[in-house]
Amino acid sequence: MATSSRQRRVTGRVMHEFKHGELKSGRGGRAGKVKNRRQAIAIALQEAGASKYQSGRRNRRNLRRTERKEAQGRTAQQEREGKSRVGASRKRESTRAMGGRNARKPTARGRKAAISRARKRDGHTRQELYARAQRRGIEGRSKMTKQQLENALGIR
Template identity: 50%
Template sequence: MSPTTVCVADVTILHIRGNPPPVFRLTDRFREDRSMAKQSKAQKDTMERVMHEFEHGELKMRGGRTVKNPKQAIAIGLQEAGASKDRSRSQNRRSLQRTKRKERRGETARAAAEGRRNDPTANPDKKTRAALYAEARRRDIPGRSKMNRDELARALGR
Protein backbone atom coordinates (compact mmCIF):
# COMPACT_ATOMS: atom_id res chain seq x y z
CA MET A 1 0.00 0.00 0.00
CA SER A 2 1.25 3.44 -0.83
CA PRO A 3 1.21 6.27 1.70
CA THR A 4 -1.22 9.14 1.27
CA THR A 5 0.21 12.63 1.69
CA VAL A 6 -1.92 15.71 2.28
CA CYS A 7 -0.38 19.19 2.57
CA VAL A 8 -2.24 21.87 4.51
CA ALA A 9 -0.55 25.12 5.64
CA ASP A 10 3.05 24.02 6.24
CA VAL A 11 1.94 20.73 7.84
CA THR A 12 2.36 17.49 5.94
CA ILE A 13 0.11 14.64 7.02
CA LEU A 14 1.60 11.30 6.06
CA HIS A 15 -0.92 8.52 6.55
CA ILE A 16 -0.19 4.92 5.62
CA ARG A 17 -3.39 2.91 5.46
CA GLY A 18 -3.79 0.48 8.31
CA ASN A 19 -1.13 2.18 10.43
CA PRO A 20 -2.88 4.87 12.47
CA PRO A 21 -2.25 7.45 13.85
CA PRO A 22 -1.01 9.67 11.02
CA VAL A 23 2.43 11.25 11.27
CA PHE A 24 2.66 15.05 11.10
CA ARG A 25 5.70 16.92 9.84
CA LEU A 26 6.17 20.64 9.44
CA THR A 27 7.56 21.32 5.98
CA ASP A 28 9.01 24.23 4.06
CA ARG A 29 7.20 23.17 0.90
CA PHE A 30 5.13 26.31 0.68
CA ARG A 31 8.09 28.69 0.92
CA GLU A 32 8.10 29.09 -2.87
CA ASP A 33 4.33 29.58 -3.03
CA ARG A 34 3.65 33.34 -3.13
CA SER A 35 -0.08 32.96 -2.39
CA MET A 36 0.50 31.75 1.18
CA ALA A 37 1.63 34.16 3.88
CA LYS A 38 4.99 33.43 5.46
CA GLN A 39 4.69 32.10 9.01
CA SER A 40 6.78 33.60 11.79
CA LYS A 41 8.84 31.45 14.16
CA ALA A 42 6.25 31.96 16.91
CA GLN A 43 3.49 30.76 14.59
CA LYS A 44 5.50 27.70 13.56
CA ASP A 45 6.23 26.84 17.19
CA THR A 46 2.54 27.13 18.06
CA MET A 47 1.54 24.92 15.12
CA GLU A 48 4.17 22.38 16.20
CA ARG A 49 2.83 22.35 19.79
CA VAL A 50 -0.80 21.95 18.66
CA MET A 51 0.07 19.07 16.31
CA HIS A 52 2.10 17.44 19.10
CA GLU A 53 -0.92 17.68 21.42
CA PHE A 54 -3.13 16.21 18.68
CA GLU A 55 -0.78 13.27 18.06
CA HIS A 56 -0.79 12.43 21.77
CA GLY A 57 -4.56 12.82 22.15
CA GLU A 58 -4.23 15.89 24.40
CA LEU A 59 -5.78 18.51 22.08
CA LYS A 60 -9.22 19.51 23.30
CA MET A 61 -12.08 21.51 21.80
CA ARG A 62 -13.93 24.20 23.75
CA GLY A 63 -16.40 21.70 25.18
CA GLY A 64 -13.56 19.58 26.55
CA ARG A 65 -13.88 16.84 23.93
CA THR A 66 -10.72 15.42 22.37
CA VAL A 67 -10.02 16.41 18.75
CA LYS A 68 -9.89 13.32 16.52
CA ASN A 69 -9.93 14.88 13.04
CA PRO A 70 -6.51 16.04 11.72
CA LYS A 71 -8.10 18.83 9.67
CA GLN A 72 -9.80 20.14 12.82
CA ALA A 73 -6.43 20.04 14.61
CA ILE A 74 -4.86 22.07 11.79
CA ALA A 75 -7.72 24.60 11.95
CA ILE A 76 -7.24 24.97 15.71
CA GLY A 77 -3.48 25.34 15.23
CA LEU A 78 -3.88 28.04 12.58
CA GLN A 79 -6.36 29.91 14.75
CA GLU A 80 -4.09 29.74 17.83
CA ALA A 81 -1.05 30.68 15.74
CA GLY A 82 -2.78 33.76 14.39
CA ALA A 83 -2.57 32.51 10.82
CA SER A 84 -6.28 32.12 10.09
CA LYS A 85 -7.37 33.46 6.71
CA ASP A 86 -10.90 34.04 8.05
CA ARG A 87 -9.84 36.63 10.63
CA SER A 88 -8.44 40.13 10.33
CA ARG A 89 -4.75 40.90 10.86
CA SER A 90 -5.43 42.47 14.28
CA GLN A 91 -7.54 39.50 15.42
CA ASN A 92 -4.78 37.12 14.32
CA ARG A 93 -2.18 39.17 16.20
CA ARG A 94 -4.33 39.06 19.37
CA SER A 95 -4.81 35.29 18.98
CA LEU A 96 -1.07 34.70 18.76
CA GLN A 97 -0.39 36.96 21.76
CA ARG A 98 -3.07 35.16 23.80
CA THR A 99 -1.57 31.77 22.84
CA LYS A 100 1.97 32.84 23.74
CA ARG A 101 0.77 34.13 27.14
CA LYS A 102 -0.95 30.78 27.71
CA GLU A 103 2.25 28.90 26.76
CA ARG A 104 4.40 31.05 29.07
CA ARG A 105 2.03 30.37 31.98
CA GLY A 106 2.13 26.64 31.22
CA GLU A 107 -1.62 26.37 30.58
CA THR A 108 -1.34 24.20 27.49
CA ALA A 109 -2.14 20.49 27.38
CA ARG A 110 1.46 19.77 26.44
CA ALA A 111 2.80 21.60 29.51
CA ALA A 112 0.30 19.84 31.76
CA ALA A 113 1.19 16.41 30.37
CA GLU A 114 4.96 16.87 30.39
CA GLY A 115 5.22 18.83 33.63
CA ARG A 116 5.72 22.58 33.78
CA ARG A 117 9.35 23.65 33.67
CA ASN A 118 8.74 27.11 35.13
CA ASP A 119 6.45 25.91 37.89
CA PRO A 120 7.05 28.14 40.93
CA THR A 121 5.60 25.48 43.24
CA ALA A 122 8.17 22.90 42.09
CA ASN A 123 10.83 24.46 44.35
CA PRO A 124 9.36 24.84 47.87
CA ASP A 125 12.08 27.34 48.97
CA LYS A 126 11.31 29.75 46.13
CA LYS A 127 7.94 31.43 46.71
CA THR A 128 6.10 33.37 44.02
CA ARG A 129 6.01 37.16 44.03
CA ALA A 130 2.33 37.02 44.98
CA ALA A 131 3.07 34.88 48.05
CA LEU A 132 5.97 37.15 49.08
CA TYR A 133 3.83 40.24 48.54
CA ALA A 134 1.07 38.81 50.73
CA GLU A 135 3.56 38.21 53.53
CA ALA A 136 5.05 41.71 53.09
CA ARG A 137 1.54 43.12 53.32
CA ARG A 138 0.92 41.24 56.58
CA ARG A 139 4.20 42.63 57.97
CA ASP A 140 3.36 46.11 56.61
CA ILE A 141 6.66 46.59 54.74
CA PRO A 142 6.76 50.05 53.09
CA GLY A 143 7.28 50.29 49.31
CA ARG A 144 6.26 46.66 48.75
CA SER A 145 4.06 47.41 45.74
CA LYS A 146 7.03 48.66 43.69
CA MET A 147 9.31 45.72 44.59
CA ASN A 148 9.99 42.74 42.35
CA ARG A 149 10.23 39.15 43.65
CA ASP A 150 13.90 39.31 44.62
CA GLU A 151 13.52 42.66 46.39
CA LEU A 152 10.51 41.35 48.35
CA ALA A 153 12.49 38.26 49.39
CA ARG A 154 15.39 40.50 50.54
CA ALA A 155 13.04 42.78 52.48
CA LEU A 156 11.46 39.79 54.20
CA GLY A 157 14.92 38.44 55.11
CA ARG A 158 14.75 35.23 53.08
Protein backbone atom coordinates in the same frame (compact mmCIF):
# COMPACT_ATOMS: atom_id res chain seq x y z
CA MET B 1 0.05 29.44 6.55
CA ALA B 2 2.28 30.17 9.51
CA THR B 3 4.98 32.62 8.51
CA SER B 4 7.05 33.62 11.53
CA SER B 5 9.13 31.19 13.59
CA ARG B 6 6.83 31.78 16.58
CA GLN B 7 3.81 30.83 14.52
CA ARG B 8 5.53 27.69 13.18
CA ARG B 9 6.47 26.65 16.72
CA VAL B 10 2.89 27.10 17.98
CA THR B 11 1.47 25.20 14.98
CA GLY B 12 3.94 22.37 15.60
CA ARG B 13 2.99 22.17 19.28
CA VAL B 14 -0.73 22.03 18.55
CA MET B 15 -0.29 19.32 15.90
CA HIS B 16 1.88 17.38 18.36
CA GLU B 17 -0.94 17.57 20.91
CA PHE B 18 -3.37 16.31 18.24
CA LYS B 19 -1.16 13.33 17.39
CA HIS B 20 -0.97 12.38 21.06
CA GLY B 21 -4.71 12.77 21.62
CA GLU B 22 -4.32 15.77 23.92
CA LEU B 23 -5.85 18.47 21.73
CA LYS B 24 -9.31 19.50 22.88
CA SER B 25 -11.81 21.88 21.36
CA GLY B 26 -14.26 24.36 22.82
CA ARG B 27 -13.91 26.75 25.75
CA GLY B 28 -11.52 25.21 28.26
CA GLY B 29 -11.44 21.96 26.25
CA ARG B 30 -14.96 21.02 27.36
CA ALA B 31 -16.10 19.95 23.88
CA GLY B 32 -13.82 16.91 23.99
CA LYS B 33 -10.81 15.58 22.12
CA VAL B 34 -10.24 16.59 18.51
CA LYS B 35 -10.32 13.56 16.21
CA ASN B 36 -10.42 15.32 12.83
CA ARG B 37 -7.07 16.32 11.33
CA ARG B 38 -8.60 19.27 9.46
CA GLN B 39 -10.08 20.62 12.67
CA ALA B 40 -6.68 20.25 14.36
CA ILE B 41 -5.03 22.23 11.54
CA ALA B 42 -7.68 24.95 11.87
CA ILE B 43 -7.09 25.17 15.63
CA ALA B 44 -3.30 25.26 15.09
CA LEU B 45 -3.53 28.13 12.60
CA GLN B 46 -5.96 30.01 14.83
CA GLU B 47 -3.71 29.67 17.92
CA ALA B 48 -0.70 30.71 15.84
CA GLY B 49 -2.53 33.78 14.58
CA ALA B 50 -2.17 32.64 10.96
CA SER B 51 -5.77 31.95 9.99
CA LYS B 52 -6.85 33.34 6.61
CA TYR B 53 -10.45 33.52 7.81
CA GLN B 54 -9.78 36.09 10.54
CA SER B 55 -8.65 39.71 10.46
CA GLY B 56 -5.07 40.73 11.18
CA ARG B 57 -6.13 42.27 14.47
CA ARG B 58 -7.89 39.06 15.56
CA ASN B 59 -4.87 36.98 14.49
CA ARG B 60 -2.49 39.14 16.54
CA ARG B 61 -4.81 38.84 19.55
CA ASN B 62 -4.94 35.05 19.19
CA LEU B 63 -1.14 34.81 19.01
CA ARG B 64 -0.77 36.98 22.13
CA ARG B 65 -3.29 34.80 23.95
CA THR B 66 -1.36 31.67 22.95
CA GLU B 67 1.93 33.18 24.13
CA ARG B 68 0.33 33.92 27.52
CA LYS B 69 -1.03 30.38 27.67
CA GLU B 70 2.43 28.91 27.03
CA ALA B 71 4.10 31.28 29.50
CA GLN B 72 1.67 30.26 32.24
CA GLY B 73 2.20 26.54 31.55
CA ARG B 74 -1.38 25.85 30.47
CA THR B 75 -0.69 23.80 27.31
CA ALA B 76 -1.61 20.11 27.38
CA GLN B 77 2.03 19.00 27.20
CA GLN B 78 3.09 21.29 30.06
CA GLU B 79 0.20 20.17 32.22
CA ARG B 80 0.98 16.51 31.53
CA GLU B 81 4.64 17.02 32.44
CA GLY B 82 3.68 19.04 35.50
CA LYS B 83 5.59 22.11 34.37
CA SER B 84 2.74 24.39 35.32
CA ARG B 85 3.27 23.48 38.97
CA VAL B 86 6.51 21.65 39.81
CA GLY B 87 9.62 23.80 40.26
CA ALA B 88 7.87 26.77 38.78
CA SER B 89 7.80 30.35 39.94
CA ARG B 90 4.16 31.40 40.48
CA LYS B 91 2.68 28.73 38.19
CA ARG B 92 5.37 29.46 35.62
CA GLU B 93 8.23 27.42 34.32
CA SER B 94 11.54 28.72 35.59
CA THR B 95 13.40 28.76 32.27
CA ARG B 96 13.84 31.87 30.16
CA ALA B 97 12.06 30.27 27.19
CA MET B 98 8.92 29.77 29.25
CA GLY B 99 8.88 33.36 30.51
CA GLY B 100 9.78 32.41 34.06
CA ARG B 101 12.10 33.90 36.66
CA ASN B 102 15.11 34.18 34.35
CA ALA B 103 13.07 36.00 31.71
CA ARG B 104 12.29 38.79 34.13
CA LYS B 105 15.94 39.82 34.45
CA PRO B 106 16.36 43.20 32.75
CA THR B 107 18.71 43.45 29.81
CA ALA B 108 21.70 45.78 29.88
CA ARG B 109 19.75 48.27 27.78
CA GLY B 110 16.73 48.02 30.10
CA ARG B 111 18.92 48.53 33.17
CA LYS B 112 20.52 51.61 31.61
CA ALA B 113 17.09 53.07 30.74
CA ALA B 114 15.81 52.43 34.28
CA ILE B 115 18.83 54.18 35.80
CA SER B 116 18.41 57.20 33.53
CA ARG B 117 14.69 57.38 34.41
CA ALA B 118 15.51 57.19 38.11
CA ARG B 119 18.00 60.05 37.83
CA LYS B 120 15.72 62.38 35.84
CA ARG B 121 14.85 64.70 38.75
CA ASP B 122 17.90 66.44 40.21
CA GLY B 123 20.07 63.33 39.82
CA HIS B 124 18.78 61.44 42.89
CA THR B 125 17.50 57.87 42.88
CA ARG B 126 14.81 56.71 45.31
CA GLN B 127 17.44 54.67 47.18
CA GLU B 128 19.61 57.77 47.70
CA LEU B 129 16.63 59.76 48.94
CA TYR B 130 15.62 56.91 51.24
CA ALA B 131 19.14 56.80 52.72
CA ARG B 132 18.96 60.55 53.42
CA ALA B 133 15.54 60.16 55.04
CA GLN B 134 16.91 57.31 57.15
CA ARG B 135 19.78 59.51 58.38
CA ARG B 136 17.29 62.25 59.27
CA GLY B 137 14.94 59.76 60.93
CA ILE B 138 11.83 60.64 58.89
CA GLU B 139 8.78 58.59 59.93
CA GLY B 140 7.02 56.39 57.35
CA ARG B 141 9.86 56.64 54.84
CA SER B 142 9.68 52.99 53.74
CA LYS B 143 6.19 53.44 52.27
CA MET B 144 6.98 56.74 50.52
CA THR B 145 7.38 57.14 46.79
CA LYS B 146 10.33 59.02 45.31
CA GLN B 147 8.27 62.22 45.04
CA GLN B 148 7.04 61.91 48.62
CA LEU B 149 10.62 61.44 49.82
CA GLU B 150 11.66 64.58 47.92
CA ASN B 151 8.85 66.54 49.56
CA ALA B 152 9.71 65.19 53.03
CA LEU B 153 13.37 66.09 52.57
CA GLY B 154 12.54 69.50 51.10
CA ILE B 155 14.39 68.90 47.83
CA ARG B 156 13.48 70.99 44.75
